[in-house]
Amino acid sequence: MSISDNLKRGTVELLLLSLLGEQDMYGYQLSQTLAQRSEGLFTLQEGSMYPTLYRLMEKGLISDRKELVGKRRTRVYYHLEPKGETYLGEIRREYFSLNQGVMNVLNSTKKAGEAGG
Template identity: 60%
Template sequence: MGVSENLKRGVTELVLLSLLAQRDMYGYEMSQELQARSGGKFILQESSMYPTLYRLEDKGYITVTKQQVGKRRTRMYYHLEPSGQDYLQSSVAEYLAMQEGIRAILTSCGMNEVEPV
């Protein structure tokens, strides 16, 4: 597994909860939103996303509602619960603090002039 995949795995909960803080969404919609909002730099396959969504549901951070779409199809909409909002806020604070620390380390090592991929 490459570096980008490991980094992505570490922030998947954070980005999914961030989307759900704006509105309820279904899986494919979240996948498309992540790709669009990241300018194509954060692509998350649905098959990689669902285990994270199941974990968040098990922890009580999100709930799922089934909604009929058309005659025979249903979609599972994910909703951010208040406990999930609290978890998101603490995760964002932790992420930003860590990002600041990593940036300070990289800058002190002369890596601040490296171009992003």
């Protein structure tokens, strides 16, 4: 798996867990909320969202429940479990630390480039 794939995978997990940390949501609601909050800059196709949700369930980080919508249709809601809350805290800290480190490097290289020009 490439660095880009690992980064995307970790980012998707972070974003889905963050949204579920606010409230239980169903798949379509997760993808729509993500697109709305990112102002359209981050869209998540169902093909990549559901495997991630299933992987999070296998790890015990989230659970699902089915609710009847109308007379025949069911909707699956996902719920952040306590183990998921702990994991979310850890990956948020890692993400912010990594992001700060990247920004420090980018900002220092920009400054160095401006000083030499």
